[in-house]
Amino acid sequence: MRLKGPDKQPVQNDVDVLNRLLTFDDGIILELGCGRAKKTRQVLKSTAVKKIIAAEVDETQHQKNLACQDLPTIEFTRFGAEKIAAWDQTFDVVMMFNSLHHVPTKLMGLALTEIHRVLKIDGFAFFSEPVFAGELNEVMRLFHDESEVRIAAFNSLQHAVEHKLFQLEEEIFFKQIICFANFSQFENHVMNATFAAHRLTPELHEKVRNKFERFRSSQGYVFEVPHRVDLLRRN
Numbered sequence: 001m002r003l004k005g006p007d008k009q010p011v012q013n014d015v016d017v018l019n020r021l022l023t024f025d026d027g028i029i030l031e032l033g034c035g036r037a038k039k040t041r042q043v044l045k046s047t048a049v050k051k052i053i054a055a056e057v058d059e060t061q062h063q064k065n066l067a068c069q070d071l072p073t074i075e076f077t078r079f080g081a082e083k084i085a086a087w088d089q090t091f092d093v094v095m096m097f098n099s100l101h102h103v104p105t106k107l108m109g110l111a112l113t114e115i116h117r118v119l120k121i122d123g124f125a126f127f128s129e130p131v132f133a134g135e136l137n138e139v140m141r142l143f144h145d146e147s148e149v150r151i152a153a154f155n156s157l158q159h160a161v162e163h164k165l166f167q168l169e170e171e172i173f174f175k176q177i178i179c180f181a182n183f184s185q186f187e188n189h190v191m192n193a194t195f196a197a198h199r200l201t202p203e204l205h206e207k208v209r210n211k212f213e214r215f216r217s218s219q220g221y222v223f224e225v226p227h228r229v230d231l232l233r234r235n
Helices: 014-021 038-046 059-066 105-118 135-140 147-162 183-191 202-213
Strands: 029-032 052-055 074-077 091-097 119-130 166-180 220-234
Touching (some): 014 038, 029 038, 038 091, 091 105, 105 119, 119 147, 119 166, 135 220, 147 220
Parallel strands (some): 029 091, 052 074
Antiparallel strands (some): 119 220, 166 220
């Protein structure tokens, strides 16, 4: 397993990678750390899965998810990856999009043990994680440096494979496009995310704004974010 991929990588969407690697049929799917359910919607729209259990630990976002009226085939629930409210061997697939590194570092190993517990034998765990590199990262690190937690997330996956909880089926590197229309959108979706609660001084806020504005283009603010997907099979 490798933390970072080659310099040249294709541009892809991680849901497209998921669909290429797995077929869902009538499987039972769990998504951990669903956030605003953006990826949940994409998976539901682009696959044959009929129902997704989507878990979010943040209470504010969970209440917003429960208020959604257009997602009857998604069951929103509230728990963290380190304490999954489900019976043993319940799910065919467990998915985490950009969320493993948000699990407290000391609990990452426990989270993977829980994922192993609730997966059926030969079930799959799909992890999509941003790599600590790229231009968006240069903006983010001004107020939220995730270098250590992203390394810890990778190390936890590697440890789980080395200790035979899972076997590595695929490891794929690519760049994913993230677009913002303006700084306000970046501020609302990233800087003011309910799970993070970043508190910036006026001086730092202006520094972040100035850095962000350097990436303005005719298409808005477009960033290529290096990603890594690890597809693990439960032993």
